[in-house]
Amino acid sequence: MQENRYDCVIIGAGPGGLQAAIHLARYNRKVLLIDHGGGRTRHALHIENYLGLELTSGKELVDTGIRQIKSFGAEFRREHVASVRAENGFTVITEKSQYQAPYVIVSVGAVEHPPKIKGMNRFFSRTVFTCVDCDGYRTTGKKLAILGDSLDAMRLAFAMRQMFTPDITLILPAGLMPDDHAELLAEDGIAFWVGNPQEFLGDTVLTGVKLADGQEIACEVVMLSYDYTLNDSCLVGLDLARDGNGTQLSTDPGCETSVKNLFALGALKAGKAQAIIAAGQGAMVGIEINHRLLEL
Ligand SMILES: Cc1cc2nc3c(=O)[nH]c(=O)nc-3n(C[C@H](O)[C@H](O)[C@H](O)COP(=O)(O)OP(=O)(O)OC[C@H]3O[C@@H](n4cnc5c(N)ncnc54)[C@H](O)[C@@H]3O)c2cc1C
Known part of the structure; x- marks a missing residue:
C-alpha cells in the first residue's frame, strides 16, 4: 500500500x-x-x-x-x-x-429506491422523473401519474397540481390513504388508484402505467416519490x-x-x-x- x-x-x-x-x-x-x-x-x-x-x-x-x-x-x-x-x-x-x-x-x-418497474430504463429521466426541482417543469400541462409508497406522494400531488398540471392520477399501495384525504384529492380533481406499478407502457413514448392487477392508467409523464x-x-x-x-x-x-x-x-x-x-x-x-x- x-x-x-x-x-x-x-x-x-x-x-x-x-x-x-x-x-x-x-x-x-x-x-x-x-x-x-x-x-x-x-x-x-x-x-x-x-x-x-x-x-x-x-x-x-x-x-x-x-x-x-x-x-x-x-x-x-x-x-x-x-x-x-x-x-x-x-x-x-x-x-x-x-x-x-x-x-x-x-x-x-x-x-433512490423505486420499485423494479418494467420499462424503467427506457423512460427514466426522459418522461419518468424523481425530482420536482429538477424536472417538475417538464410535466407542465401534461397528463401526470405520481407513484409513491408514503403519504409524501399525496403532498406531492397537491403541489404538482398547484405548479404544473391539473391532470394528475396518484397511485399508492393499499393502506396508505387516510379517510379524509380521498375527499381532499377529489376536491382538487386528483384521481386516485390503489395498486402496485409493474410496467411503463409505450415503445418510445410513454403512454401509461400498468398495475399488478392489470389495470392500465394512461399518462404522458410520471413523477416517482420513493425513499x-x-x-x-x-x-x-x-x-x-x-x-x-x-x-x-x-x-x-x-x-x-x-x-x-x-x-x-x-x-x-x-x-x-x-x-x-x-x-x-x-x-x-x-x-x-x-x-x-x-x-x-
Ligand atoms: C434523474 C436525475 C435528474 C436530475 N436533474 C437535475 C437537474 O435538472 N438539475 C439539478 O440541479 N439537479 C438535478 N439532479 C440532482 C443532482 O444531479 C444532484 O442531486 C446534485 O448534482 C448533487 O449531487 P451530489 O454531488 O450530491 O451527488 P452525485 O452526483 O451522486 O455524486 C456523487 C459521486 O460520488 C461517487 N461516490 C459515491 N460513493 C463513493 C465512494 N465510496 N467512493 C468513491 N466515490 C463515491 C459517485 O460515483 C458519484 O460520482 C438530478 C438527479 C437525477 C437522479
Whole structure:
C-alpha cells in the first residue's frame, strides 16, 4: 500500500466535489479527487436550471468538470473509498491505497429506491422523473401519474397540481390513504388508484402505467416519490451528527460537519439537492479550506 499526503482529499465527483477541487487546485493546493463512477448527477439526461448552461446533461457536466480539475493540476483517481479515519488529520482508505490530508470533503450523494418497474430504463429521466426541482417543469400541462409508497406522494400531488398540471392520477399501495384525504384529492380533481406499478407502457413514448392487477392508467409523464439512502458507508465509524430524521448529515452554514475539518456537500447534507447548489457549496468550502491552510 502506498501512502500519499495531500492538502485536501475530496470523495465524490458530483458538482460540489468538482467545484471544490477547481477552487483548491487554483490556489496551487495539492488536491486529490476520488470517485468510483456512477452517481445521481450522471443520471440526469437534461439539466436546464444551471446558470450559463441552457441545456446540458449530468454526464457532460461531470466529464467537463473532471477535465477542468485536471487542467489545474488536481489529481483524479477512479477508486472506491471504503472508509475514512480521523486521527491526526484524516486517512482516506480505498481498495488500492490510502491517502492522508488535514481536510476532507465528502460529496458522495445518495441513491433512490423505486420499485423494479418494467420499462424503467427506457423512460427514466426522459418522461419518468424523481425530482420536482429538477424536472417538475417538464410535466407542465401534461397528463401526470405520481407513484409513491408514503403519504409524501399525496403532498406531492397537491403541489404538482398547484405548479404544473391539473391532470394528475396518484397511485399508492393499499393502506396508505387516510379517510379524509380521498375527499381532499377529489376536491382538487386528483384521481386516485390503489395498486402496485409493474410496467411503463409505450415503445418510445410513454403512454401509461400498468398495475399488478392489470389495470392500465394512461399518462404522458410520471413523477416517482420513493425513499432514498445516502452513499455514506465510507463514513461509518466517524462521529457525525445527523439531521432531525437521523439521515442527512448536519453541518454548519459553511458545510462543516460535526467532525472538524470534514466537510459535506450536495445530497449528503440537509438542504436542497441541486447541482448548482452543490457547486456553490463546493466553491465556498474550497475557499474556506484554503484560508485555513494559509499560514499568516
Ligand atoms: C434523474 C436525475 C435528474 C436530475 N436533474 C437535475 C437537474 O435538472 N438539475 C439539478 O440541479 N439537479 C438535478 N439532479 C440532482 C443532482 O444531479 C444532484 O442531486 C446534485 O448534482 C448533487 O449531487 P451530489 O454531488 O450530491 O451527488 P452525485 O452526483 O451522486 O455524486 C456523487 C459521486 O460520488 C461517487 N461516490 C459515491 N460513493 C463513493 C465512494 N465510496 N467512493 C468513491 N466515490 C463515491 C459517485 O460515483 C458519484 O460520482 C438530478 C438527479 C437525477 C437522479
